[in-house]
Amino acid sequence: MYNLPTNTKKWQFDIFLKKIFKKKTDAPFAQLLINVHPLPLFHVKSPIFLFYSASVRQGIVDSVKRALGDQKVKSVVICGQNGVFCGGADIREFGRQMSGPPLVPMIHDIEAANKPVVAAIEGSALGGGLELALGCHYRISHSKAKLGLPEVTLGLLPAAGGTQRLPRLIGVPAALNLITTGRHVTAAEALQLGILDHVTEHNTVDVAVKFALSVTGESLDGRRISSFSCAPLSDLDSLFEEAMLKVRGAARGAIAPVACVQAVRAAATLPYAQGMEREKELMATLFHSGQARALQYFFFAQRAVGRWSTPSGARWDTSQPRPVRKAAVIGLGTMGRGITVALAQAGLSVVAVETHAKQLMEAKKAVPSMLKRGAVRGGTTIEPDSITYSETVQAVADVDLVIEAVFEDMALKEKVFQQLSIVCKPDTLLCTNTSSLDVDHLASQTRHPELVVGMHFFAPAHVMKLLEVVYGRRSSPAAVATAMQLGKKMGKVSVAVGNCRGFAGNRMLKRYLEQAFFLLEEGATPELVDRALEEFGFPMGVFRMSDLSGLDVGWRVRKADGLADTSLTGTSARVRQGCRYSPLGDLLCEHGRFGQKTGRGWYQYDKPGGRVAKSDPWLHNFLDEYRARHGLVPRCIDQQEVLERCLFVLINEGFQILEEGIAAGPEDIDAIYVFGYGWPRHRGGPMFYADMVGLERVVERLERYHQAHPNVPYLQPSGLLRRLVANGSPPIHKWRNVIKNRNSQL
Numbered sequence: 001m002y003n004l005p006t007n008t009k010k011w012q013f014d015i016f017l018k019k020i021f022k023k024k025t026d027a028p029f030a031q032l033l034i035n036v037h038p039l040p041l042f043h044v045k046s047p048i049f050l051f052y053s054a055s056v057r058q059g060i061v062d063s064v065k066r067a068l069g070d071q072k073v074k075s076v077v078i079c080g081q082n083g084v085f086c087g088g089a090d091i092r093e094f095g096r097q098m099s100g101p102p103l104v105p106m107i108h109d110i111e112a113a114n115k116p117v118v119a120a121i122e123g124s125a126l127g128g129g130l131e132l133a134l135g136c137h138y139r140i141s142h143s144k145a146k147l148g149l150p151e152v153t154l155g156l157l158p159a160a161g162g163t164q165r166l167p168r169l170i171g172v173p174a175a176l177n178l179i180t181t182g183r184h185v186t187a188a189e190a191l192q193l194g195i196l197d198h199v200t201e202h203n204t205v206d207v208a209v210k211f212a213l214s215v216t217g218e219s220l221d222g223r224r225i226s227s228f229s230c231a232p233l234s235d236l237d238s239l240f241e242e243a244m245l246k247v248r249g250a251a252r253g254a255i256a257p258v259a260c261v262q263a264v265r266a267a268a269t270l271p272y273a274q275g276m277e278r279e280k281e282l283m284a285t286l287f288h289s290g291q292a293r294a295l296q297y298f299f300f301a302q303r304a305v306g307r308w309s310t311p312s313g314a315r316w317d318t319s320q321p322r323p324v325r326k327a328a329v330i331g332l333g334t335m336g337r338g339i340t341v342a343l344a345q346a347g348l349s350v351v352a353v354e355t356h357a358k359q360l361m362e363a364k365k366a367v368p369s370m371l372k373r374g375a376v377r378g379g380t381t382i383e384p385d386s387i388t389y390s391e392t393v394q395a396v397a398d399v400d401l402v403i404e405a406v407f408e409d410m411a412l413k414e415k416v417f418q419q420l421s422i423v424c425k426p427d428t429l430l431c432t433n434t435s436s437l438d439v440d441h442l443a444s445q446t447r448h449p450e451l452v453v454g455m456h457f458f459a460p461a462h463v464m465k466l467l468e469v470v471y472g473r474r475s476s477p478a479a480v481a482t483a484m485q486l487g488k489k490m491g492k493v494s495v496a497v498g499n500c501r502g503f504a505g506n507r508m509l510k511r512y513l514e515q516a517f518f519l520l521e522e523g524a525t526p527e528l529v530d531r532a533l534e535e536f537g538f539p540m541g542v543f544r545m546s547d548l549s550g551l552d553v554g555w556r557v558r559k560a561d562g563l564a565d566t567s568l569t570g571t572s573a574r575v576r577q578g579c580r581y582s583p584l585g586d587l588l589c590e591h592g593r594f595g596q597k598t599g600r601g602w603y604q605y606d607k608p609g610g611r612v613a614k615s616d617p618w619l620h621n622f623l624d625e626y627r628a629r630h631g632l633v634p635r636c637i638d639q640q641e642v643l644e645r646c647l648f649v650l651i652n653e654g655f656q657i658l659e660e661g662i663a664a665g666p667e668d669i670d671a672i673y674v675f676g677y678g679w680p681r682h683r684g685g686p687m688f689y690a691d692m693v694g695l696e697r698v699v700e701r702l703e704r705y706h707q708a709h710p711n712v713p714y715l716q717p718s719g720l721l722r723r724l725v726a727n728g729s730p731p732i733h734k735w736r737n738v739i740k741n742r743n744s745q746l
């Protein structure tokens with residue numbers, strides 16, 4: 001077996017072949033194993049996209065041509081390098097001018113070859129990588145490999161024959177599922193589906209070589225997938241109608257899944273060549289789309305947040321995380337239970353503490369069933385004794401890290417941190433799951449404030465991917481690094497943010513919610529506002545979401561802030577600290593309308609805990625009376641205004657957060673909103689959306705709404721937003737430079 005360095009030039013490859021031929025001619029098996037240009041993958045800094053980097057594609061095209069043209073070569077094995085086959089196209093290249101030999105003809109040449117070509121798959125065979133393997137006559141894989149056509153997650157479709165060959169190989173229903181979801185499958189599932197011919201635990205290339213030798217000279221007619229027909233289906237139309245309904249329902253406006261269904265339909269209804277034309281046509285509708293740009297931006301954004309930094313100069317690559325083997329959770333309410341489950345699922349031993357006997361009992365029942373459901377979903381098994389329960393904080397004396405998740409009340413949390421500071425080992429990290437309270441204040445309750453950080457989980461904590469890691473003024477780099485790493489170990493996307501009221505996510509959400517309330521005052525209805533946001537792509541509009549999370553949660557915070565005072569009348573009823581305020585949410589709560597949990601909120605539900613929201617005539621009367629009482633004349637509000645007021649204030653607060661250094665870059669805010677608040681991924685995130693809409697337009701609209709509502713100061717465009725526009729609205733990947741120059745802190 002011969003390996004070539006990745007940057008092998010064509011002429012070097014020729015010399016390599018000459019040397020091989022010279023040396024091996026007398027070898028027993030004259031069939032030459034052509035390691036068709038080792039395909040390095042995922043070496044950071046190494047080029048990943050082998051098919052689209054012209055030189056690599058040229059290298060592959062040349063070596064395959066040479067191998068296929070050489071009479072002495074009886075079979076070919078295509079394999080990767082460093083245990084990875086190929087992750088498909090280099091996504092970074094999509095924004096650039098494409099060059100070099102096209103992918104499709106190369107795969108055709110391999111498929112049409114008159115000698116067996118075997119793909120030896122290790123690590124990943126994704127996108128164009130799997131499409132190459134589908135062009136081969138046989139596919140051998142290592143048992144740990146992952147395979148898939150994830151193009152739809154990048155706003156694209158498999159455009160190198162994947163939509164035409166996969167349905168012919170494994171059938172339309174299975175291919176539809178893989179292509180419209182973009183999910184990765186294990187080698188075992190790929191074998192069961194019929195994608196693979198053999199799975200091995202051993203050296204895949206060796207097995208592939210032996211296999212390639214064993215099939216030398218055999219007919220390949222039955223091995224050229226493009227010549228297959230799709231397995232007949234009883235009712236093709238209803239299958240595709242159903243599939244289209246399903247993707248449209250799940251896609252919430254994303255266009256790639258719809259195009260994927262159309263492309264697979266072509267495979268089921270058209271001859272291969274016409275199907276390939278259809279695939280090409282559909283890819284052309286996606287390739288330069290805004291959604292594809294948004295999804296490809298987000299592919300890198302969610303990886304960029306791992307490279308965190310803080311204003312004090314702490315960074316991901318210079319801060320050493322501490323090992324965390326044993327953790328504790330204080331408070332076993334809804335959040336505490338979810339965090340306990342997530343820690344156990346990450347393989348940690350957990351001490352779960354609840355001082356209220358009833359709540360402890362309920363948690364002891366709930367947590368095991370949550371773990372069981374998780375085990376079924378994730379195929380994971382949890383050691384039954386990995387969680388121990390206790391009624392006293394003393395039980396956490398020997399843990400490495402504690403997450404406090406008691407009721408959202410500062411006085412209660414202060415007491416817990418004072419206790420922990422006494423009970424725990426001096427180097428134990430003390431973390432709080434508060435969603436808005438002051439982390440620095442809690443740190444000041446302890447002997448080691450440098451070991452205090454926020455770990456803000458999102459409900460349900462064992463399901464939601466987002467984790468805001470909140471660093472305080474005195475949090476040490478090691479404390480931040482440890483929390484970030486633990487988050488990753490729990491399968492979370494951890495985003496480092498600074499300590500301020502509501503941190504990043506909830507701080508922006510407050511502005512979004514307030515604008516929604518103001519829109520109701522001015523004539524909108526919850527239905528109109530929610531429809532606009534759901535058509536934009538949110539899974540739930542702001543009012544349906546509030547009903548789900550409970551109106552009383554926000555009410556408690558507003559009361560704690562001294563805002564929720566419905567005894568005020570006249571103009572002062574709708575003004576707080578000189579700014580406009582809407583008591584609508586407070587009034588609803590005073591009517592006991594907390595949302596789904598009470599069966600009444602902004603909508604009505606068939607019973608307390610009901611999930612299906614129905615318009616509520618009571619609510620509409622209540623709004624009419626409220627407007628009349630405050631002399632508000634309702635006006636016609638369209639979806640555009642709803643979107644601009646709700647989303648642009650959220651975005652503007654995002655810029656304010658970047659300006660203050662609370663978040664290091666736009667990717668952090670976009671990851672927070674996509675993974676924590678349902679911002680549609682195919683819109684990239686709030687900051688990317690602002691870049692797409694145009695920063696000038698965002699400024700112009702905000703100024704227009706501020707003129708109309710001068711007592712809403714945060715409608716004024718933030719300084720950073722104005723500065724970016726003054727700097728010619730540079731593209732989003734250049735914003736960090738503008739931020740850096742302004743903010744010496746960063």
Ligand SMILES: C[C@H](O)[C@H](C)C(=O)SCCNC(=O)CCNC(=O)[C@H](O)C(C)(C)COP(=O)([O-])OP(=O)([O-])OC[C@H]1O[C@@H](n2cnc3c(N)ncnc32)[C@H](O)[C@@H]1OP(=O)([O-])[O-]
Pocket residue numbers: 042043044045048049087088089090091092103124126127128129131150151154156157158159160162300303304
């Ligand atoms: C014609 C054809 O039909 C079409 C058109 C296509 O083929 S479209 C392309 C289809 N292919 C994909 O969608 C595969 C995408 N990649 C992944 O799913 C994962 O990467 C992975 C393979 C499962 C490995 O996960 P990982 O967790 O081990 O490492 P990582 O942190 O994710 O990645 C490690 C580093 O590699 C970078 N990277 C990974 N895949 C990349 C890719 N395809 N292009 C460019 N960079 C990539 C990534 O940004 C990171 O960089 P940095 O942050 O270190 O600077």
